[in-house]
Amino acid sequence: MTDQNQGQTDAGEYTYTPRQIEDMEHRAFRFGDGKISGTLACTLGVLSLLTVLCFKFPQYLTTTELRAAYDAAFLQQVLKYGMFAALGFGLLNFVMAKYRRLASVGILSTAAAFALGGYSIPLGPVEPTALALGLDWLILALVVSAILFIFLEKVFPKYRDQVILRPGWELDTWYFAFNHLLLTVLLLIGNGFVETVFGWAIHDGFQATIQSLPTFVQVIILIIAADFVLYWSHRFFHENPDLWKFHAVHHSTENMDWMAGSRNHVFQTITDRCLALVPLYLLGTTKGALDIYVGIAAFQAVYVHSNVNIPVGPLKYIFCTPQYHHWHHSSEEPAIDTNYAVHTPLFDKLFGTYHMPGKHWPAHYGTVKKIPTSFWGQMMHPWRKDTEEEVDAAG
Numbered sequence: 489m490t491d492q493n494q495g496q497t498d499a500g501e502y503t504y505t506p507r508q509i510e511d512m513e514h515r516a517f518r519f520g521d522g523k524i525s526g527t528l529a530c531t532l533g534v535l536s537l538l539t540v541l542c543f544k545f546p547q548y549l550t551t552t553e554l555r556a557a558y559d560a561a562f563l564q565q566v567l568k569y570g571m572f573a574a575l576g577f578g579l580l581n582f583v584m585a586k587y588r589r590l591a592s593v594g595i596l597s598t599a600a601a602f603a604l605g606g607y608s609i610p611l612g613p614v615e616p617t618a619l620a621l622g623l624d625w626l627i628l629a630l631v632v633s634a635i636l637f638i639f640l641e642k643v644f645p646k647y648r649d650q651v652i653l654r655p656g657w658e659l660d661t662w663y664f665a666f667n668h669l670l671l672t673v674l675l676l677i678g679n680g681f682v683e684t685v686f687g688w689a690i691h692d693g694f695q696a697t698i699q700s701l702p703t704f705v706q707v708i709i710l711i712i713a714a715d716f717v718l719y720w721s722h723r724f725f726h727e728n729p730d731l732w733k734f735h736a737v738h739h740s741t742e743n744m745d746w747m748a749g750s751r752n753h754v755f756q757t758i759t760d761r762c763l764a765l766v767p768l769y770l771l772g773t774t775k776g777a778l779d780i781y782v783g784i785a786a787f788q789a790v791y792v793h794s795n796v797n798i799p800v801g802p803l804k805y806i807f808c809t810p811q812y813h814h815w816h817h818s819s820e821e822p823a824i825d826t827n828y829a830v831h832t833p834l835f836d837k838l839f840g841t842y843h844m845p846g847k848h849w850p851a852h853y854g855t856v857k858k859i860p861t862s863f864w865g866q867m868m869h870p871w872r873k874d875t876e877e878e879v880d881a882a883g
């Protein structure tokens with residue numbers, strides 16, 4: 489928070505030390521011990537069951553906007569392979585007599601998925617609904633992010649000894665699920681907010697000029713405009729003691745990876761969604777430019793939290809990287825209240841909050857003072873009785 493930030497950018501005396509990873513060996517996946525196949529059986533089985541429920545009850549469990557974007561027939565084929573893979577991995581565990589409980593969950597879930605109609609539920613038109621659970625969004629985002637980022641974290645790890653199921657993964661998985669299930673609610677609130685509050689500011693001539701620019705230029709304008717809004721809203725969340733209590737939830741993770749960014753108080757999720765839409769709404773770019781920007785933003789939001797270190801040379805001065813955003817999550821003094829930007833370090837440079845000490849990475853992550861570690865404890869954290877500890881909490 490502000491008062492802890494005095495003179496921190498001039499931290500020439502600070503000694504940076506490498507991070508010591510706690511022993512996570514007992515949580516690691518190793519080939520041959522059955523934990524990999526058991527986990528895959530369980531995960532694929534549960535995901536298969538949830539996917540079948542989406543095909544069975546699309547009007548309640550899937551999102552109108554997303555249904556228009558994916559090919560349901562193709563996803564049924566993917567589901568078929570997923571279901572047989574869950575059964576295969578589960579049976580393998582029973583043969584190996586290892587992790588049978590995980591395998592049982594996988595096999596039983598897949599059996600339930602088959603009983604509900606499996607991968608051959610007839611597809612047809614779905615009545616559009618404004619409110620539904622974003623279960624399709626959750627499943628797609630989880631599968632795509634897990635495949636992409638677990639691959640990147642294994643091939644280009646920053647911390648090789650940090651395992652996939654690191655401490656706190658259960659909590660972050662719950663946040664991931666919660667935030668994705670809320671998609672239609674967030675869309676409704678976000679669209680309602682910008683239309684109600686900023687509807688008057690729409691200027692057709694201005695938007696026509698923006699749309700006449702090359703797509704590449706429109707994307708750059710979107711990145712800079714969105715980053716300006718997100719920089720300042722993020723900074724307010726750090727510098728205002730009441731807002732910090734909400735944002736501290738996001739900073740409470742002590743192990744950074746592709747799941748860590750999911751941890752957000754629901755108030756933060758709603759606020760971020762509303763504010764991020766403002767520049768997009770006012771600029772009114774072409775759909776092509778908007779789609780590219782949303783793709784970049786979605787990738788970068790996960791990437792900057794991930795346990796990935798890909799050398800990008802001078803590009804690190806143009807785009808926010810994991811090293812850059814990891815410093816934002818550090819509890820070390822020179823890094824507190826720095827690196828607020830989401831897309832490019834530009835505004836941190838301009839407004840004096842840039843912190844990138846050469847090749848160093850943080851030794852410690854999290855809030856300076858601890859907050860509760862349960863989902864409901866964190867949801868209620870902003871309303872807990874004010875103590876000196878909470879007022880001081882920053883990271």
Ligand SMILES: [Zn+2]
Nearest residue numbers: 722726735816
């Ligand atoms: Zn922050």
